[in-house]
Amino acid sequence: MTNFTGEVRIVGAGLLGTSIGLALTKQGIDVAIASKSPKSVDIAISYGAGRAVREDDSPKLIVVCVPPQLTAQIVAEELIAFPDAIVTDVASVKAGILEELERLAAPTDRYVGSHPMAGRERGGAIAGRADLFVGRPWVITPNSKSSPAGIKVVAELAQALEASVITVSPKDHDRAVALVSHVPQLVSSLLAARLVDANQADVNLAGQGLRDTTRIAASDPELWVQILEANSAEVKRVLESLELDLGNVIDALANVDSEAGIAQLRKALRDGNAGVEKIPGKHGTKHSTYAQIIVMIDDQPGELARLLTEVGEIGINLEELKLEHSPSAQIGLVELYVVPSAESALIADLQERGWRIA
Amino acid sequence: MTNFTGEVRIVGAGLLGTSIGLALTKQGIDVAIASKSPKSVDIAISYGAGRAVREDDSPKLIVVCVPPQLTAQIVAEELIAFPDAIVTDVASVKAGILEELERLAAPTDRYVGSHPMAGRERGGAIAGRADLFVGRPWVITPNSKSSPAGIKVVAELAQALEASVITVSPKDHDRAVALVSHVPQLVSSLLAARLVDANQADVNLAGQGLRDTTRIAASDPELWVQILEANSAEVKRVLESLELDLGNVIDALANVDSEAGIAQLRKALRDGNAGVEKIPGKHGTKHSTYAQIIVMIDDQPGELARLLTEVGEIGINLEELKLEHSPSAQIGLVELYVVPSAESALIADLQERGWRIA
Incomplete structure (x- = not known):
């Protein structure tokens, strides 16, 4: 499964550090876990994420998994303490860390930034899991001095964790995540914030659109303050366009009596259509790529299983599945997404078996 | 199932008109379908949504299901043509229609507005389905002159369609949907529009957050132009606060070096948290109310069914379920949401049965 060999040192025993340790230890790799929090180290070690540090540790690779604000300082310390090691980190903003390392005159030839695009709603060692990175993008951001050997080792780490490696420069990374992650976070927060002073009765009319657009507004403010601080210029640039x-x-809403106002509204909505079309992947393309079949089931244990057993018997692979409960009735709406060529056969087979297709 | 009796006339044979006709006809109610498009009437009738109009029609209730811009005019015509009938409509903005009816001196004592909060990505008679309204909110917006008998008939219609009736004034309705539906639509469109001129390589880093926040940006621009035009004042008011x-x-992003800037960012993120907490319902509360269990399954037919069969055997009801495919690996991540008291038993049982729990 992996070409990765050699000793790994993980600094920071939160969600990411613990998860990396769990995955590597499972593969027989020697992992030492360091942290300023002895309690987190204890939890991570008892979870099987690695062992305590030793005087004679000689890591080939060091993974710094501390909060964004502390990352550059700790990376610099590790580069000095272990002069033969490659050092990477996992912070979600990259250019500022590199700048700070350069300011500290750190030996950046042995530093290669990383941003594994994986997480959970819960943080901490306790939330760690070996599968956290499987199939997720792992962005590697080499700097101009990064050694080819260092880039190779970090890529091997990501591959050992079964992540998909994407390599871009720190600046390109930060510009991209401002657009696809940081601005959506702030916009979702701003949208949800409009509900705070609203009548509860008004908010009670909320449908799925509001739920989807505000889901990430439930994210951790303290983590996001650090991320936004570290990428403020890029985020600001996108928000100014917005x-x-x-x-x-x-202005258009103030001028809906004029053709120009209507044209402006239409343009905004059409541009939104065009933007969504650019988002890749199964989820991003489902509206155009997959056929949606809605099946109504009773809201009780076993019904969904019975449905999916029969879908399996019919022999059709689901590309996506979503279960929605009716807010009031004891009914579940199951959205099945399949390749369009399978749609009509699946509908016919399900109806023959007595399912209620919407 | 229903107290509704008497003849119904549906004007407009699109998605909503056809769906209402299908549901009522199923219950043995006499439904006449009128439309300016003979082709749509043909489709709706051949689908079983009702019959063609007759000279001697004497409807108790008329449901006007035409585009928002045409609604007031058609409602007024129907009120005059059928002086004994109650008339409702299904447009998603209500106050402007009432104003126009008053301007036309229509007999609004027999008019009671409706807004069934149900829809599909596809429109037209062909997309009609009898179950469209089951468990969905159906907002009734009586005006100051609406007769109690008229309000009762429209509520019985919604109940016959198995929808959940919510009664509010037209003005309250429009203020609420501006906040929970129209502004989220525009914000999602504006966010997605930022992707149009971006590098495709940048957009390729998109994760689930961007997908969720921009899903509704794929909506139909022509329909939304009419909705926004009809509710422009309320939408504008919310957008100005935003x-x-x-x-x-x-400003805060320009001042991240200052404590005030950081405090402002923190406040925006915390207000977002508080806003999300106000959204009711299973989906809105899942982050706090339900325990999430992630199971990894092979991405092939039957695997999900096998998992859910075993969940059914264990006897635990799923509150929500989401299937995600890894973008690169042949692995599906199944998110099961259960009541917290069921979490540990379900994890233990699933692990005993050999499932990979994340």
Whole structure:
């Protein structure tokens, strides 16, 4: 499964550090876990994420898994303490860390930044799991001095964790995540914040659209303050464009009696269509790529299983599945997504078996 | 199932008109379908949504299911053509329609507005289905002159369609949907529009957060232009508050070196948390109310069914379920949501049966 060999040192025993340790230890790799929090180290070690550090440790690779604000300082310390090791980190913003390392005159030839795009709603060693990175993107951000050997070792780490490696520069990384992650976070938070002073009766009319657009507004503010601080320039740039567009839409709403106002609204909605079309992947393309079949089932144990058993018997692979409960009735709406060529046969077979297809 | 009796006339044979006709016809109610499009009427009738209109029709209730822009005019015509009938409509904005009816001096004592909060990504008679309204909110918006008998008939219609009736004034309705539906739509469109001019390589780093926040940006621009036009004042009011908050966040991003800037960012994120907490329902509360268990399954037919069969055998009801495919590996991640008291037993049972729990 992996070409990775040699000793690994993990600094920081939170969700990411513990998860990396669990996955590597499972593969027989020697992992030492260091942290300023002895309690987190205890939990991580008792979970099987590695062993305590020793005087004679000689890591080939060091993975710094501390909060974004502390990352550059700890990376610099590790580069000095272990002059033969490659050092990577897992912070979600990259250019500022590199700048700080350069300012500290750290030997950046042995530093290769990482951003594993995986997480959980819960943090801490206790939430760690060996499978956290499986199939997720792992962005590697070499700097201009990074040694080829160092880049190779970090890529091997990501591969050992079964992640998908993407390599970009720190600046390109930060520009991209501002757009696809940091701005969506802030926009979702701003949208949800509009509910705070609203009548509860108004909010009670919420449908799935509001739920989807505000889901990530439930994220941890303290972590996000650090991320936004570290990528403030790129995030600000995107938000300023958004602010212009928002101003145009507000103007258009004040001018819905004019053709220009209507045209402006139409443009905003069409541009939104065009933007969604650019998002890749199974989820991003489901509206156009997969056929949706809605099946109504009783809201009780075993019903969904019975449905999916029969879908399995019919021999059709589900590309996606979503279960929605009716807010009031004892009914579940199961959305099955299949390749379009399978749609009509599946509907016919399910109806023949007595399922209620919407 | 229903107290509803008497003849129903449906004007407009699109998704909503056809779906209402299908559901009522199933219950043995006499439904006449009128539309300016003979082709749509043909489809709706051949689907079983009702019959063609007759000279001697004498409807007790008329449901106007035409595009928002045409609704007031058609409602007024129907009120005059059928002086004994109650008339409702299904447009997603209500106050403007009432104003126009008053301007036309229509007999609004026999008019009671409706907004069934149900839809599909596809429109037209062909997409109609009898179950469209089951368990969904159906907002009834009586005006000051609406007769109690008229309100009762429209509520009985919604109940006959197995929808959940919510009664509010037209103005309250429009204020609420501006907040929970129309503004989220525009914000999602504006966010997705930022992707249009971006590098495809940047967009390729998109994760689930971007997908969730931009899902509804794929909606039909022509329908939404009409909705936004009809509710422009309320939508504008919410967007202006959002614009202020956005301006504050942009200022904060320019001042991340100051404590005030950081405090402002933290406030925006915390307000987002507080807003999400106000959203009711299973989906809105899943982060706090339900325990999440992630199971990894092979991405092949029958695996999910086998898992859910075993969950059914264990006897635990799923509150929600989500299937995610890894973008690269042949692995599916199944998120099971259960009541917290069931979590540890389910994990133990599933592990005993050999499932990989994350």
